Amino acid sequence: MIKGLYEAHLPVSNLEVSIEFYKKLGLKFAWRDEETAFFWITEGKSWVGLWEGREVQTPYHPSLRHIAFQVTYEDLKHSLAWLESIQIEAVPFGNRSSVEPFIRPHQGNASVYFNDPDGNSLELMCFVEVPEDLRTVTDKLSFEEWEKLTGRPAD
The missing domain is CATH 3.10.180 (2,3-Dihydroxybiphenyl 1,2-Dioxygenase; domain 1)
Incomplete structure (x- = not known):
């Protein structure tokens, strides 16, 4: 049934700064709107979504x-x-x-x-x-x- 990971999401405080950072990693930019941006990890298979908002204040934990x-x-x-x-x-x-x-x-x-x-x-x-x-x-x-x-x- 499960074939892999399709997507994961991270909170960010500044979408513009984060977009530049993830581009430096070599991830391919997929799309964005006002509050979110997506980058392909493996194009057509998996991506990471960046979400600008207050959620970035959630303390780090390995499960988050x-x-x-x-x-x-x-x-x-x-x-x-x-x-x-x-x-x-x-x-x-x-x-x-x-x-x-x-x-x-x-x-x-x-x-x-x-x-x-x-x-x-x-x-x-x-x-x-x-x-x-x-x-x-x-x-x-x-x-x-x-x-x-x-x-x-x-x-």
Whole structure:
């Protein structure tokens, strides 16, 4: 029945500022009206809607005001340089002090985080194939630790 995610929505305080930010991410602008703008994540398949309004004052929580964009493992390895090239700073996840991308073996994914101009949490994320003996590891591993531990890059 379910084939994927069609859309997600985020609150913003200034639609013009947010439109420029999401264009910097390379998302294709779809349309806008007075209070909303939509960007294709995958054209014809999924998009994100930005809604200007008071809702932007809702405090951040991972269940609210968060979107993860799927990327490849190689793209994630180079994500900090890419973010820097478009003048966006990565932010630490949770109680981590490092902004470096990391791998969650028990979830089979890897991530790096950053925020939009309104503090909405954005994530670049990829799937990672995890060997059976590492599927219970709950530590967040750096790419270097992961590649040492597995003897190969994730894919």
